[in-house]
Amino acid sequence: MSGQGLRLADIVARLGGELIGDGDTLICGIGTLAEAGQGDIAFLANPKYRGQLADTGASAVIVPPAAADGTERPRIVAANSYLYYARVAQLLHPTAVPNPPIHPSAVIGEGVTLGRNVVIHAGCVIGDGVSIGDDTVIYPNAVIYQDCVIGARCVIQAGAVIGADGFGFAKDGAAWVKIPQIGRVVIGDDVEVGANSTIDRGAIDDTVIANGVKIDNLVMIAHNVQIGEHTAMAGCVGIAGSTKIGARCTIGGAGMISGHLTLGDDVHISGATLVARNLPNPGHYTAAYPLEAHEGWLKNAAHLRHLDKLAKRVKELEKKLEKSEGKN
Known part of the structure; x- marks a missing residue:
């Protein structure tokens, strides 16, 4: 939570975006779609979580234009919903400044x-x-x-x-x-x-x-x-x-x-x-070797050890094939 919080309308006034719903909705914290509760604002950035919009307990949500009709809750529509969430998080949770700002032990x-x-x-x-x-x-x-x-x-x-x-x-x-x-x-x-x-x-x-x-x-x-x-x-x-x-x-x-x-x-x-x-x-x-079951990895690794020999054999077979086709 962050003090008295901010109204949705105040957030939009500062950060832009399209407000749909009650602009007086008070927002005091950030939550995920699955875990947010009263007073929280959640966000949808990954389309695979769109199904959680209908059941979220958040007071409001941040959504991309493609998901603007995915909920009846108050919402802010932003082209980059993840970036918008980051900006809202900064508003609600500013960095605390200690007193004194330079610790005596420094x-x-x-x-x-x-x-x-x-x-x-x-x-x-x-x-x-x-x-x-x-x-x-x-x-x-x-x-x-x-x-x-x-x-x-x-x-x-x-x-x-x-x-x-x-x-x-x-x-x-x-x-x-x-x-x-x-x-x-x-x-x-x-x-x-x-x-x-x-x-x-x-x-x-x-x-x-x-x-x-x-x-x-x-x-x-x-x-x-x-x-x-x-x-x-x-x-x-x-x-x-x-x-x-x-x-x-x-x-x-x-x-x-x-x-x-x-x-x-x-x-x-x-x-x-x-x-x-x-x-x-x-x-x-990318140069990382793909993950697989250990037994399969061992078999493929064994083949990799002989890759140079296999390449040479392929070249030899290609030469023989060319000669054979030339005779025919």
């Missing part, structure tokens, strides 16, 4: 620049020379190393580490010699970094995360990576060093991107896919 280094309305929660460590833009929120126990730059309206979730040393070592016989990582991490505006994710500082040049990028929990971004605007990646993604990823890309959970590659704009990687070559062209790419 450690703030020398020469740190903080914008307006910055919130830093308990246990955070902000290194020397860090710059943090307006309205950015840093949740408990996040660490931002020296000289890194965080833009405006960013969200850094709990336990994230930004600007730790990249994995840089030179071989000296059987031993390794550490290479000082002297670049920074530079994060643009409206970026979210998930809990316990890590973004390493550059070896020489900066690691750069552009405006609007969304990074889920437990993501690893290595040194000198560059990520373009509005790219999003799900949990457990790993991106090796010096890879460049374009704008508006998506990477599914546990996707792995090898180092020193370039992915163009609008490239979409399925979950658990290993990317080991450049992908300059937009499109959807």
Whole structure:
């Protein structure tokens, strides 16, 4: 619940959309079609749940135009009902600002620049020379190393580490010699970094995360990576060093991107896919092996081991067939 709530008419006045039904209906919370109750607003984004519209206990619903006649309840018709739900959720559940906004246990280094309305929660460590833009929120126990730059309206979730040393070592016989990582991490505006994710500082040049990028929990971004605007990646993604990823890309959970590659704009990687070559062209790419029963998987895996031999045999048979057809 969110205080006294909002009338449907007030929501539409702020966000647009077409109101059908009683505009005085009071909305205090968000719920799913199956679980919403009195005072809640639910939403239909996936057509397979349309059957739940008739039985929902919600006081009102958000629907796409194709489902506007699927219920008699008060409703808001929006072209993108899922986006509209997100906006309504923001209205009803604004981020709470603690008092004081910078927790006494936070450690703030020398020469740190903080914008307006910055919130830093308990246990955070902000290194020397860090710059943090307006309205950015840093949740408990996040660490931002020296000289890194965080833009405006960013969200850094709990336990994230930004600007730790990249994995840089030179071989000296059987031993390794550490290479000082002297670049920074530079994060643009409206970026979210998930809990316990890590973004390493550059070896020489900066690691750069552009405006609007969304990074889920437990993501690893290595040194000198560059990520373009509005790219999003799900949990457990790993991106090796010096890879460049374009704008508006998506990477599914546990996707792995090898180092020193370039992915163009609008490239979409399925979950658990290993990317080991450049992908300059937009499109959807998948390399994960399909799920099946274990016994069947073992049989197919055995065939894959002999795929090269099978291909050679096919070529030999094609040559023999061509000769046979030539004689005839």
